[in-house]
Amino acid sequence: MLKLNRLILLIILALPALAHAQLNIVITQGVDNPVPIAIVPFEWEGFGVLGDQVDQVISNNLRNTGEFSPIDPNNMLSQPHEQAEVYFRDWRFLGSDYLLVGKITRSDNSDLIQVQYEFFDVLREERLIGERISGTESQLRDIAHAISDQVFEEVTGVRGAFATKILYVTEDSRQSFPYRLEMADADGGRPQILWEGTEPIMSPTWSPDGSQIAYVSFETGRSQIFIQNISSGVREQLTNFTGINSSPVFSPDGNRLAMVSSKDGNPDIYIMDLRTRELQRITNHFSIDTEPSWSPDGSSLIFTSERSNNPQIYQVDLETRWEERLTFEGNYNARARMLRDGNNMVLVHRFDNNDDFSISVLNLERGTIRILTETQLDESPSIAPNASMVIYASKVGDRGILNAVSIDGRVKFQIPSAQGNVREPAWSPFLD
Amino acid sequence: MQTNNFYKLGMAAIFAVFLAACQSSTDDMMEEPMEEPMEEPMEEMDDSASGNARGAGNTGGLTPAQIRERDAGLATTVFYFEFDRSDLSAEAREALVHHANRLMENPSLRYRLEGHADERGTREYNLALGERRAQAVERYLQVQGVSANQLEVISYGEEQPVDPGTTEAAYARNRRVEIQ
Numbered sequence: 001m002l003k004l005n006r007l008i009l010l011i012i013l014a015l016p017a018l019a020h021a022q023l024n025i026v027i028t029q030g031v032d033n034p035v036p037i038a039i040v041p042f043e044w045e046g047f048g049v050l051g052d053q054v055d056q057v058i059s060n061n062l063r064n065t066g067e068f069s070p071i072d073p074n075n076m077l078s079q080p081h082e083q084a085e086v087y088f089r090d091w092r093f094l095g096s097d098y099l100l101v102g103k104i105t106r107s108d109n110s111d112l113i114q115v116q117y118e119f120f121d122v123l124r125e126e127r128l129i130g131e132r133i134s135g136t137e138s139q140l141r142d143i144a145h146a147i148s149d150q151v152f153e154e155v156t157g158v159r160g161a162f163a164t165k166i167l168y169v170t171e172d173s174r175q176s177f178p179y180r181l182e183m184a185d186a187d188g189g190r191p192q193i194l195w196e197g198t199e200p201i202m203s204p205t206w207s208p209d210g211s212q213i214a215y216v217s218f219e220t221g222r223s224q225i226f227i228q229n230i231s232s233g234v235r236e237q238l239t240n241f242t243g244i245n246s247s248p249v250f251s252p253d254g255n256r257l258a259m260v261s262s263k264d265g266n267p268d269i270y271i272m273d274l275r276t277r278e279l280q281r282i283t284n285h286f287s288i289d290t291e292p293s294w295s296p297d298g299s300s301l302i303f304t305s306e307r308s309n310n311p312q313i314y315q316v317d318l319e320t321r322w323e324e325r326l327t328f329e330g331n332y333n334a335r336a337r338m339l340r341d342g343n344n345m346v347l348v349h350r351f352d353n354n355d356d357f358s359i360s361v362l363n364l365e366r367g368t369i370r371i372l373t374e375t376q377l378d379e380s381p382s383i384a385p386n387a388s389m390v391i392y393a394s395k396v397g398d399r400g401i402l403n404a405v406s407i408d409g410r411v412k413f414q415i416p417s418a419q420g421n422v423r424e425p426a427w428s429p430f431l432d
Numbered sequence: 433m434q435t436n437n438f439y440k441l442g443m444a445a446i447f448a449v450f451l452a453a454c455q456s457s458t459d460d461m462m463e464e465p466m467e468e469p470m471e472e473p474m475e476e477m478d479d480s481a482s483g484n485a486r487g488a489g490n491t492g493g494l495t496p497a498q499i500r501e502r503d504a505g506l507a508t509t510v511f512y513f514e515f516d517r518s519d520l521s522a523e524a525r526e527a528l529v530h531h532a533n534r535l536m537e538n539p540s541l542r543y544r545l546e547g548h549a550d551e552r553g554t555r556e557y558n559l560a561l562g563e564r565r566a567q568a569v570e571r572y573l574q575v576q577g578v579s580a581n582q583l584e585v586i587s588y589g590e591e592q593p594v595d596p597g598t599t600e601a602a603y604a605r606n607r608r609v610e611i612q
Binding site for chain 1: 516551552553554555556557559560561563564585586587588589591592596597598
């Protein structure tokens with residue numbers, strides 16, 4: 001009866017294998033007065049057609065934050081490509097606060113492409129930034145994301161997170177390997193398959209330097225934690241215990257992994273030293289303890305426990321082992337992640353049985369909970385490295401999709417998938 | 433031997449009634465346990481051909497009604513649970529008594545108990561909940577006398593729903609433990 005020889009077919013696809021279904025962002029709610037910005041189509045002074053339109057990628061990036069309103073190129077009175085061609089009155093007339101121009105050239109005897117851009121404040125008639133970035137044609141999207149980051153920071157004062165990645169799990173029962181772990185640009189572009197198999201995948205997470213990921217795979221017949229190098233694809237099984245082994249999270253210094261194991265009977269929180277593979281037990285309670293996450297300074301863990309009969313967030317000091325309950329409002333508070341300020345955390349919250357699960361922000365000092373989302377079955381929130389947005393999973397009908405919401409709740413967008421279910425997004429750290 | 437089996441079955445049934453009585457206070461608060469869909473009779477689980485012979489031998493001391501009851505119990509291989517709960521229903525306990533007898537009569541037989549949750553709530557919490565449900569079945573079988581090494585508990589949490597729907601009926605079908 002016991003399936004001793006479960007047929008498990010697994011495959012690692014060599015990087016960079018392209019997944020076929022790209023995710024595309026659809027804004028569902030933006031700010032009341034987005035900043036008007038003119039992004040002039042970049043001039044291409046070379047032969048052939050470029051794979052990616054740099055200006056288009058930048059325009060989509062800025063629009064998708066909900067805070068910018070790019071002007072339609074068809075309405076532009078002129079299309080300058082460098083400062084000498086700019087007439088500010090043309091842009092004031094269109095009501096544009098900012099202007100981005102640029103051109104792309106290829107050196108005569110080189111594969112490298114150069115992208116030169118300049119960014120202007122229209123009202124002050126001032127050039128704010130300008131630089132020249134070179135790379136291969138396949139790096140055009142990276143260059144476009146880097147320019148988006150510069151423009152975003154210049155206008156908002158907040159570091160841009162366009163040149164980052166997201167991990168997520170897809171499930172499509174029509175595929176011979178229904179479960180996939182994919183990585184894409186933060187805008188859903190260039191999806192790649194990092195792992196695929198016939199058994200479920202859960203809880204992907206990034207190392208703080210973005211070079212490694214950890215996740216849960218059922219390929220051995222039960223949940224075990226794996227770690228994988230992103231560029232080489234080399235992977236290693238970290239746990240081989242009975243029971244549940246899951247919920248991996250790297251420490252801020254990257255040397256340790258907080259995790260859950262029920263190897264001793266029921267789920268408790270452990271920390272594995274990644275250099276020695278030594279396992280240290282952190283909680284020891286007969287109820288469910290799960291979903292650990294590090295405080296920004298690495299001195300404590302927050303986790304979900306149902307020791308008070310329903311899931312609530314607790315904190316344990318790693319030195320004194322003092323345990324403290326943090327959530328009191330609502331009958332379901334789970335999977336919390338602290339913001340860098342150490343005073344706010346993003347979590348899955350439900351007030352009472354008749355309410356929906358929503359992504360919320362708890363202010364620890366004031367004890368207030370702010371509900372950010374009202375979509376269906378919201379879960380798995382992951383915070384952008386610049387703390388501006390939270391990406392999360394929800395459902396539309398029977399389909400799992402990804403959504404994002406700004407940390408202030410003002411901007412919302414959907415990232416629908418062409419087929420199958422998409423879930424458990426994990427936003428990368430800054431990657432440079 | 434046959435008498436002994438019959439005796440054990442009787443004792444187990446009495447014990448099940450006793451357990452049901454003990455838990456009646458919690459049962460009252462729960463909704464009516466849902467009707468378990470009639471499963472196809474399981475395939476013969478033992479690879480050896482002797483399985484049939486043993487089965488025929490066992491029927492000796494049982495009335496046709498008792499045989500029907502036993503077969504119905506053994507045909508039930510999926511057990512359902514309330515939201516965020518891991519209590520076994522009275523029907524589940526009745527069926528598990530027959531499974532326990534089969535396991536005790538066939539020491540080489542092993543059960544893989546797969547726990548599942550519906551999709552409400554977070555995935556990692558549901559993984560723990562699925563394990564707790566499978567452990568509830570495991571504990572009940574052990575109380576009946578089944579050896580621990582015949583049982584293996586696995587949780588799939590909410591990762592393998594049988595019904596992808598978002599209705600209460602779909603959730604109820606997904607909150608389950610399957611004997612594999």
